[in-house]
Amino acid sequence: MDYSIPEITEHRLSSLSIFFPCFNEKETVRPLTEKCLAIAAQICDDFEIILVDDGSTDGTAETADQLAAEYRAVRVIHHPQNRGYGAALQSGFRAAGKDYIFYTDGDGQFDVNEIPLLLPFIAQYDIVSAYRLRRQDNILRKLNAFCWSKLVNTLFDLHLKDIDCAFKLYKRHIFDHIDMVSTGALIDAEILARAKRKGYTIAQIGVHHYPRTAGKATGANINVILKAFRELFKLRKEILRKEIS
Numbered sequence: 001m002d003y004s005i006p007e008i009t010e011h012r013l014s015s016l017s018i019f020f021p022c023f024n025e026k027e028t029v030r031p032l033t034e035k036c037l038a039i040a041a042q043i044c045d046d047f048e049i050i051l052v053d054d055g056s057t058d059g060t061a062e063t064a065d066q067l068a069a070e071y072r073a074v075r076v077i078h079h080p081q082n083r084g085y086g087a088a089l090q091s092g093f094r095a096a097g098k099d100y101i102f103y104t105d106g107d108g109q110f111d112v113n114e115i116p117l118l119l120p121f122i123a124q125y126d127i128v129s130a131y132r133l134r135r136q137d138n139i140l141r142k143l144n145a146f147c148w149s150k151l152v153n154t155l156f157d158l159h160l161k162d163i164d165c166a167f168k169l170y171k172r173h174i175f176d177h178i179d180m181v182s183t184g185a186l187i188d189a190e191i192l193a194r195a196k197r198k199g200y201t202i203a204q205i206g207v208h209h210y211p212r213t214a215g216k217a218t219g220a221n222i223n224v225i226l227k228a229f230r231e232l233f234k235l236r237k238e239i240l241r242k243e244i245s
């Protein structure tokens with residue numbers, strides 16, 4: 001596969017919402033927002049950037065508000081308290097109003113200049129879900145992720161390379177037809193599992209992944225993992241019930 005970034009003008013979108021969740025990401029929120037503004041302007045004429053502040057206490061919220069005041073295309077959703085990764089993603093998807101929705105993580109571990117790699121596929125597919133070409137995590141985290149991915153792929157018949165990769169492009173109308181319940185790390189799997197059951201199609205492409213340069217990762221905290229398992233079994237039960245009834 002060719003990983004060179006296509007000529008941007010080749011594939012443009014009618015309109016685009018970009019959002020990213022931030023939980024204590026004061027170092028990255030500004031540079032990432034400004035990169036998103038620059039790339040969005042090259043992809044379409046009608047875009048918005050939504051910053052989802054998930055109860056940050058480190059100054060992220062204030063920087064996000066400043067960005068919204070500086071740039072007309074930027075708006076902010078604040079969660080008064082931290083509600084979890086899934087809740088932050090739910091807020092972003094519900095707020096997004098354009099024809100296409102792209103989201104990534106607020107810590108800048110992905111390069112939004114690679115968004116054009118997704119564009120050639122979104123005409124034929126409903127979702128373009130990236131996978132990390134070389135994941136920048138320690139070996140234990142990678143092993144956990146491998147087992148988690150096997151389990152989720154099997155339970156929901158997904159067969160995807162990297163369910164939790166925070167670099168995805170969706171057609172917005174999908175969200176008019178699927179529920180979102182997970183407030184934790186299961187959210188990606190939930191959306192993809194429900195979307196697949198409704199017959200939506202998913203393309204996969206590789207993108208680069210970079211080490212965290214600031215802030216603190218909380219994705220591998222034990223509470224995050226336990227909550228993901230609780231939500232996983234709840235969702236599996238719900239989907240099984242629907243298949244039976």
Ligand SMILES: Nc1nc2c(ncn2[C@@H]2O[C@H](COP(=O)(O)OP(=O)(O)O)[C@@H](O)[C@H]2O)c(=O)[nH]1
Pocket residue numbers: 021022023024025054082083084085088105106107108109216217218219220224
């Ligand atoms: N883990 C976690 N991340 C959150 C939460 N709310 C928002 N986020 C954002 O979600 C992204 C992924 O979190 P991170 O801890 O880097 O997970 P990792 O990349 O899987 O290690 C970051 O941009 C966070 O700022 C939350 O409650 N928990």
Ligand SMILES: [Mg+2]
Pocket residue numbers: 105107109212217
């Ligand atoms: Mg991260």
